[in-house]
Amino acid sequence: MSAPVAQKTISVEVNGTTYERDVEARRLLVHFLRDDLDLTGTHVGCDTGNCGACSVIVDGTLLKSCMMLAIQADGASIETVEGLGTDGELSSLQQAFSEHHALQCGYCTPGMLMSAKALLDENPEPTEGEIRRAIQGNICRCTGYVNIVEAISAAAEAST
Amino acid sequence: MTETAAPTSAIVVEEQETRPGFIGTNIPRKEDRRLVQGEGVFFDDVKRHGMGFVHFVRAPYAHAKIVSVDVSRALELKDVYGTLTGDEVAILTDPFFEMSVPPGSEIKDYALAVGKTRFVGEPVVAVVAATRELARDAAELVEVEYEPLEPLVDARAALEPEAPILHEDAGSNLVWEGVFDWGDWEGCVAEADRIVRIKELHFDRFSSTPLECSGCLVEFNRGTGQWTMYCNHQMPGIGAIWMAPALRVGTDKLRFVTQDIGGAFGNKICLHPYFVACCLLARKLNRPVQWTEWRTDQHTANAHGNERWFEDTEVAVKADGTLLGFKTSAIDDCGAFPRYEPLGCIIWAQVTPGCYRWQNIHVDFTQVATNKSPVSPNRGYSRMQHLWFTERVIDIVAHELGLDPVEVRKRNYVKEDEFPWTTPNGCIYDSGDYARCLDIALELIGYDGIEERREDAENRGKLLGVGIGSTLDSGTNNFGQSMLLNPDLQFSGNNEVATVKLDIFGEVVVTLGTVPQGQGHETTAAQVVADALGITPDEVTVRPGHDTYWNSHAGFSGTYASQFAVTGLGAVKGAVDQLAGEIRTIAAAVLGGVPEEAVVLEGGFAKLRANPEAAIPFMGIGAIVNANNAVLPEEVRDVTLNCRYVYVPPFEVPDTERKYGNLTLTYATQIHVCVLEVDPETGAYEIVDYAAVDDCGNRIHPQIVEGQVHGATAQALGAATHETFTYDEQGNLLTPNFYDYHVPHALDMPPIKTGYIESPSPFTSLGAKGMGEGGGAGIHAVCAALQDALRPVGNPIVHESCNPPHRVWELISNPEESRGRVAVESR
Numbered sequence: 009m010s011a012p013v014a015q016k017t018i019s020v021e022v023n024g025t026t027y028e029r030d031v032e033a034r035r036l037l038v039h040f041l042r043d044d045l046d047l048t049g050t051h052v053g054c055d056t057g058n059c060g061a062c063s064v065i066v067d068g069t070l071l072k073s074c075m076m077l078a079i080q081a082d083g084a085s086i087e088t089v090e091g092l093g094t095d096g097e098l099s100s101l102q103q104a105f106s107e108h109h110a111l112q113c114g115y116c117t118p119g120m121l122m123s124a125k126a127l128l129d130e131n132p133e134p135t136e137g138e139i140r141r142a143i144q145g146n147i148c149r150c151t152g153y154v155n156i157v158e159a160i161s162a163a164a165e166a167s168t
Numbered sequence: 169m170t171e172t173a174a175p176t177s178a179i180v181v182e183e184q185e186t187r188p189g190f191i192g193t194n195i196p197r198k199e200d201r202r203l204v205q206g207e208g209v210f211f212d213d214v215k216r217h218g219m220g221f222v223h224f225v226r227a228p229y230a231h232a233k234i235v236s237v238d239v240s241r242a243l244e245l246k247d248v249y250g251t252l253t254g255d256e257v258a259i260l261t262d263p264f265f266e267m268s269v270p271p272g273s274e275i276k277d278y279a280l281a282v283g284k285t286r287f288v289g290e291p292v293v294a295v296v297a298a299t300r301e302l303a304r305d306a307a308e309l310v311e312v313e314y315e316p317l318e319p320l321v322d323a324r325a326a327l328e329p330e331a332p333i334l335h336e337d338a339g340s341n342l343v344w345e346g347v348f349d350w351g352d353w354e355g356c357v358a359e360a361d362r363i364v365r366i367k368e369l370h371f372d373r374f375s376s377t378p379l380e381c382s383g384c385l386v387e388f389n390r391g392t393g394q395w396t397m398y399c400n401h402q403m404p405g406i407g408a409i410w411m412a413p414a415l416r417v418g419t420d421k422l423r424f425v426t427q428d429i430g431g432a433f434g435n436k437i438c439l440h441p442y443f444v445a446c447c448l449l450a451r452k453l454n455r456p457v458q459w460t461e462w463r464t465d466q467h468t469a470n471a472h473g474n475e476r477w478f479e480d481t482e483v484a485v486k487a488d489g490t491l492l493g494f495k496t497s498a499i500d501d502c503g504a505f506p507r508y509e510p511l512g513c514i515i516w517a518q519v520t521p522g523c524y525r526w527q528n529i530h531v532d533f534t535q536v537a538t539n540k541s542p543v544s545p546n547r548g549y550s551r552m553q554h555l556w557f558t559e560r561v562i563d564i565v566a567h568e569l570g571l572d573p574v575e576v577r578k579r580n581y582v583k584e585d586e587f588p589w590t591t592p593n594g595c596i597y598d599s600g601d602y603a604r605c606l607d608i609a610l611e612l613i614g615y616d617g618i619e620e621r622r623e624d625a626e627n628r629g630k631l632l633g634v635g636i637g638s639t640l641d642s643g644t645n646n647f648g649q650s651m652l653l654n655p656d657l658q659f660s661g662n663n664e665v666a667t668v669k670l671d672i673f674g675e676v677v678v679t680l681g682t683v684p685q686g687q688g689h690e691t692t693a694a695q696v697v698a699d700a701l702g703i704t705p706d707e708v709t710v711r712p713g714h715d716t717y718w719n720s721h722a723g724f725s726g727t728y729a730s731q732f733a734v735t736g737l738g739a740v741k742g743a744v745d746q747l748a749g750e751i752r753t754i755a756a757a758v759l760g761g762v763p764e765e766a767v768v769l770e771g772g773f774a775k776l777r778a779n780p781e782a783a784i785p786f787m788g789i790g791a792i793v794n795a796n797n798a799v800l801p802e803e804v805r806d807v808t809l810n811c812r813y814v815y816v817p818p819f820e821v822p823d824t825e826r827k828y829g830n831l832t833l834t835y836a837t838q839i840h841v842c843v844l845e846v847d848p849e850t851g852a853y854e855i856v857d858y859a860a861v862d863d864c865g866n867r868i869h870p871q872i873v874e875g876q877v878h879g880a881t882a883q884a885l886g887a888a889t890h891e892t893f894t895y896d897e898q899g900n901l902l903t904p905n906f907y908d909y910h911v912p913h914a915l916d917m918p919p920i921k922t923g924y925i926e927s928p929s930p931f932t933s934l935g936a937k938g939m940g941e942g943g944g945a946g947i948h949a950v951c952a953a954l955q956d957a958l959r960p961v962g963n964p965i966v967h968e969s970c971n972p973p974h975r976v977w978e979l980i981s982n983p984e985e986s987r988g989r990v991a992v993e994s995r
Contacts, residue, residue: 034301048213049206051430053379054463058906061379089206098204106200109871112879113686114203115380115430121204140914147906149379149431150686151875152882153914 018082022047023091031078037071038062040078041088049089049118053147060146063119064088070126072145089118092125101125101163110159112150120146124160132168136161189699191934194871198690198710199428208428212460214385214398220249220296222446222459223303225310226469227285227292230319230539230899231332234284234312237293241309247298248306250453252445254280254292260448261414264440268510269654272343275335275537277505279414279444285314286334286504287539288900289469294445296457319539319899323501324477326536334504334537343502343535344510344653348517348827350592351528353484356492360484360995364565367989371553372970373475373501373893375546376883377911378685380430381461382439382470388450395447396423401439402432402683403726404714410440415447427713429685433883434545434728435471436685438507467904471544472893474512475501476553483561484528489569489576493528494561500535500553503542510535512543514649515550518642518831520593522558523602524580527592539899545728547883548641552944555639556969559948563635563955564965568992573636573952574610578603581638588930594828595642597835598937599927602638605839605861609636612859612921613841621843630845632856633957637840637884637948641864643730643938644833646819655824662817662833663722664735668697668743669810670751672794674772674787676701678710678743681721682736687940688872689732693740695868696934700744701751702769703786722814730938733868734834734929735815741933742813750807754789757804818931834929836864838942840881842949846957851977853954855885855918860946862922864939865929873939877922880943886912888950892970958983965990 012033019028022045029044041047041064050073053059062073065087092099101124104110111117120143127134127142134142139160140153148156202208239251263276276282281292293310297303318332325331326341334341357363384399401407404424412419429436442459449457461470477499484492498516502509513535520529548555562580566573582589584601591597614621618634625632648660665681678693690712694705701708714721727736752767755774759767759782768777775783792799793809800807822829843857860881867873890910894902903909928935947969954976955966962983968975979986 032299032301039300042213043215046215047206048210049208051210051380052212052460053381053430054906056463056905056907059379059463089204093205098201102204105204106196109194109197109875111200111203111686112688112875113378113380113431114199114208114428115210115378117203118206143914145913147379147911147913149376149433149883149911150879152878152912152920153917154878154920155875157914 016079018079020081021085023088033077033079035078036074037076037078037081038073041073047088047090051115051118053115058147060123061116061119063122063146065122065126070123087122089121092121100166101128104159104163104166108155108159108162110151110156116146116148120148120156127160128164133164190695190705191699191868192866194869195691195695195705197688198694198705199688199712203428210380210428210430211383211385211398211400216385216387216456219385219456219458220298220453221300221303222449222457223295223307224291224465225293225295225307225312226465227281227288227290229285229314229316230288231317231334232285232314233317234281234292235315236313238311239293241311242295242306245302245306245309247302249296249298249455250449252280252294252449252452254278254282257445257448258282261444262416264410264414266506267650267654267657268344268506271338271340272506272510274338275506276337277507279441279448287469287541289465289541290504291445294449296449296453321538321540321895321897321899323475323499323536323538326538334539341536343506343537344513345534346513346653348529348531348533350520351493353493353495353528353530356484356528360492361487362485362569363993363995364483364485364568365991365993366481366561366564369478369481369557369560369967370969371476371556372968373472374887374891374970375435375471375473376433377467377909378431378433378435381463381466382436382442383460384443384446385456385458386446386450387456388447390454393417394421394423395450396425397443398425399443400426400429400432400436401443402429402436402685403728404683404716405721405723405725406437407440407443411444414444423716425713425715426683429683432685433547434549437728438471438542438544464905467909468901469541471546472503472541473546474543474550474553478557481561483565485565485569489566489571489579491524491526491580493526495530497532498534500533501538501540502535503540504537505542507542508545509543510653511650512550514652516554517593517649518595519551519555519640520595521591522555523582523638523640524558525582529592540895541901547880548941548944551640551642555944556948559637560951563952564990567955568990574606577606577636577638594822594830595832596830598929598931599865600835600837600863601925601927602837602839604925605837605863606636608923609839609841609859609861612923613843613857625845631848631957631960632843632845633953633955635842635949635952635954635956637945637952639838639942639945639948641730641836641838641939641942642832643836644734644817645729645731646822646831647724648819648821648829649831651824652822652827660821661819662724662735664725664739664815665720665722665812666736666739666743667720667810667812668740668747670747670786670790672790674785674790676703676708678708678740679718679720680710680736681714681725681739682732683714683727685727687727687732688869689736692737692868692872696737696740697744700741700748703772707772720812730836730941733934733936733938734932735817737868737936738815738933739813742815743811746811746813747809750809750811751786751789753804753807754793755784757801758784758792833931834865834937836862836937836939836942838862838877838945840945840949842953844950844953844957846954846976848961848980851973851980853973853976858918859921859923862924862939862942863927865937866926866935868934868936874922876940877943878920880940881920881946882912882917884943884946885917885950887970888947890972963987
């Protein structure tokens with residue numbers, strides 16, 4: 009049996025740009041995004057997979073990027089908060105978060121936005137209960153979620 | 169709690185007074201655009217060439233002697249840059265300044281453990297390597313030999329003769345003790361019809377656990393001997409006072425830089441031990457070093473809220489429910505090192521009688537050290553513990569005397585026409601209308617129909633309870649209160665700085681001394697500036713964050729203690745008023761020597777009031793002063809258009825003998841009402857209705873105020889229902905991460921109904937009051953509602969601040985235990 013690979017070259021598409029990098033086999037996807045690709049919008053808020061600040065969308069599926077190794081994302085297409093807007097224009101979700109004061113410190117916001125995007129991609133007209141379920145894996149310590157739920161609801165209404 | 173589908177409602181119960189301009193309106197937050205795009209800059213986003221990552225080797229024992237430390241194997245690893253040990257720290261630094269009198273003042277607190285460890289997670293060695301992962305690997309190779317000692321976990325046993333001593337230098341686990349005696353306790357006992365005795369109440373340990381952990385990137389400039397810290401310290405002024413003497417340098421050698429901070433809530437005030445370790449490493453290794461705290465480390469070893477016991481409380485009451493006074497013995501547990509303490513031993517006195525007209529108060533206050541995480545200010549710091557106590561007292565008294573908790577409150581609240589109200593210890597409550605706030609909150613939850621709902625719940629096998637939490641959010645500290653703890657401390661008053669300038673192309677630029685963490689300072693500062701200069705907030709640039717190099721800060725600069733609306737915006741207002749005057753001065757001179765009063769500022773122009781055609785754009789004024797000043801008459805050449813203002817609130821040094829004086833400038837109110845249903849079979853409960861009514865005087869940005877109310881309430885509900893830092897007998901923390909320490913998620917939050925009134929502060933330039941920390945009311949309201957709900961199952965007394973279902977089940981299954989804590993003596 010050959011020795012386990014400690015390093016690997018991976019190719020990942022992030023927000024439409026393809027990156028090829030050598031990564032340590034143990035490197036978490038979130039650290040790959042933040043430290044290797046300098047996409048620092050994705051945040052780290054815990055070390056147990058509870059907080060959701062690092063949520064990204066990998067091949068259409070919402071994931072916590074601290075719970076995945078970078079090498080597992082080899083060949084994948086990843087969406088992060090940096091890809092939400094278009095040419096400097098905010099997406100309707102981003103706009104709604106601002107209008108409804110759905111963020112205070114802004115640390116959970118990127119992950120929260122990605123969870124909300126994943127929800128609305130699947131379910132464009134969610135109920136309040138469905139919105140709450142969709143963001144239950146994202147912790148916010150500032151807002152009590154009140155305005156986040158409102159913002160997601162408003163963004164859904166705006167686009168339907 | 170379970171999912172709730174009902175929409176959250178915001179009920180405006182009183183029309184806001186119409187004020188011209190942007191103050192009082194919900195303009196879009198200036199911070200949002202970068203934050204929703206992932207373009208904020210948090211400390212962990214900052215990188216430097218060749219930087220090393222710091223990992224701390226931490227103590228596995230709550231109390232142990234350090235027999236030996238061997239870092240040699242770690243240093244052999246490739247790309248490990250270096251280490252730092254406690255022995256090095258003891259040589260290179262002096263212990264941190266302590267605020268207490270003896271014995272607390274004798275405690276030696278260093279950046280790393282020196283000689284022994286005193287809590288699980290205490291940093292013992294620091295390792296620096298090329299990557300985060302490698303630093304962790306290397307840390308595992310550090311060999312530390314410990315000799316475990318008996319740990320001290322229960323604060324109540326800290327002063328027993330057989331208790332293990334944490335700090336041999338102090339010779340005792342006592343940090344600070346003092347007697348607070350105001351009014352005439354013995355006299356009020358003689359006057360009382362009833363004495364209600366409460367054996368013990370306990371306020372649990374928890375913390376606001378900001379989502380972004382602590383950290384810094386530190387660079388050392390060998391040529392100047394200066395450190396730059398890109399960090400998330402929320403109170404750099406005090407941070408420098410701790411760090412500079414320890415590092416044996418002047419405060420100017422420490423440059424703090426922040427931009428975006430992922431929440432702080434007081435938990436990022438006591439970062440100096442970690443930052444000093446990083447400063448030493450940056451100097452020793454001659455490279456930038458970066459430390460990002462892990463979540464488990466944040467929970468285990470950084471900043472818990474103060475745990476407090478209230479023993480042998482006595483409350484003197486008239487038969488009609490008039491409260492005459494109370495007496496209690498408070499034991500405060502500050503964990504292994506005091507750090508910001510013993511300030512918590514006095515901060516509570518800002519709200520000594522709570523919302524009530526109590527005149528006779530006696531508190532024996534003791535603070536002790538235990539083998540647990542050090543504490544740090546935490547949203548509602550020290551006042552929350554005390555207000556929880558006063559609210560528990562109100563409800564227990566009402567409960568035991570068969571009185572209506574609503575009526576007892578209204579009978580004893582300070583009345584609307586009694587403001588400004590002086591408390592027995594000399595604090596001046598500026599304005600408010602507590603009874604009206606309570607009425608609004610009760611209306612919001614439909615109190616009139618509550619008995620029907622109680623019956624309905626009963627028919628479903630549930631016990632319904634209603635509880636009230638009355639909270640004062642005292643803001644803008646008079647640091648002179650520290651002299652009530654230690655008369656030799658030379659701290660008093662308060663200050664904050666802002667600089668507003670008109671630049672060469674007409675840009676209006678604001679620099680704050682504060683250190684915002686989500687409170688929207690850029691936005692509200694822009695509102696104030698825009699109104700004063702007759703422009704829009706979009707035309708105002710407010711620099712994000714804090715930088716020592718801006719020279720726009722003072723000794724108490726920071727963001728803490730509910731004060732930005734007063735101190736921060738007071739400084740902004742002072743600075744922009746000066747700038748407006750200077751713009752008028754220049755315009756008057758340039759427009760032909762007219763008096764300044766003839767000039768108005770409007771739409772980015774300085775115009776003659778009598779002839780608006782005669783106008784100079786701000787750009788012209790900025791250009792003349794900055795780059796064309798030879799055209800100016802001699803008498804206006806001292807104008808700089810760069811106005812720095814230091815706001816100083818009108819405080820006096822308190823009377824240290826009587827422990828008497830005004831300790832805070834403003835008092836915002838939050839009155840909460842909670843309705844919950846308990847399953848008597850399991851102790852599980854659900855909050856089914858909730859109202860929070862806020863009064864923070866004039867609201868600069870109502871949406872931001874309401875956001876603070878929501879967030880503070882969520883933190884309180886978390887603390888009331890789940891969040892507690894529980895230790896086992898060996899001093900191991902049982903809730904060291906978000907897996908074990910359950911903070912509210914979106915499905916946990918009940919619908920929150922909000923209302924407000926505005927009682928402008930007569931003591932502040934904008935009539936505003938600091939707010940944001942009043943949410944502790946949620947803890948009081950849940951405790952009160954539980955006690956109300958459990959009346960039919962043996963009348964237990966809620967005596968803990970955190971009541972997860974298992975604790976409620978204990979109250980239900982053994983009501984006698986808690987009943988035994990209370991006795992009523994009729995006189």
